[in-house]
Amino acid sequence: MRLNGALVLLLAGCGRVGFDSRADPTPDAPWMTAKMFGASALGANQGLQTQDAARFARWTLPDEALVTSITLSLAGNGVLNTQPIVAVIYSDNAGEPDQLVARSVEIDYSAASVTPEWVDFALPTAVRLSRGAYWIGDHTGGPANTFFTYDDLVGAGRRPLDPYADGTAAVALPDNPSDRQYAFYASYFTAP
Secondary structure, three states: OHHHHHHHHHHHHOOOOOOOOOOOOOOOOHHHOEEEEEOOOOOOEEEEOOOOEEEEEEEEEOOOEEEEEEEEEEEEOOOOOEEEEEEEEEEEEOOEEEEEEEEOOOEEEEOOOOOOEEEEEEEEEEEEEOOEEEEEEEEEOOOOOEEEEEEEEEEEEEOOEOOHHHOOOOEOOOOOEEEEEEOEEEEEEEOO
């Protein structure tokens, strides 16, 4: 259901990206296959989205892909404020986040609702990625009013400090592993 919504968003919001009018327009055409990689469920735990920080979890992309959006699991703290957030994808280098390969448009997420939910972050343009490991995450400004969800997994996450006002770091900043597998995923179409 969610991916069907992403398909409509891609075709309506991004023009005809990935569409070839000469191709067979059946649902099983390669450019029509909508998929996701990353977490498949909200995490069992919640953590505070501190300002000027990023969070990443490593996931494997099984296909050549045209990534259209990143989805984060978020919740508010019940106040009527917002927190600026962008969603990001970094490449992997020997098991560590490396180069920024995708950055979403910013969302000022409302902290009013305390119920965890999936929040879609559109990419300004679709990003073509090769098969392999990637780090899906977020980068947050202030004030800190929101939460993310995660599952416990030894060494699964990274959480470097990254001042929000100067933009998302092009190369992931160093950090020690955390025991959090953040509930984030990316939506994509298989590349033609």
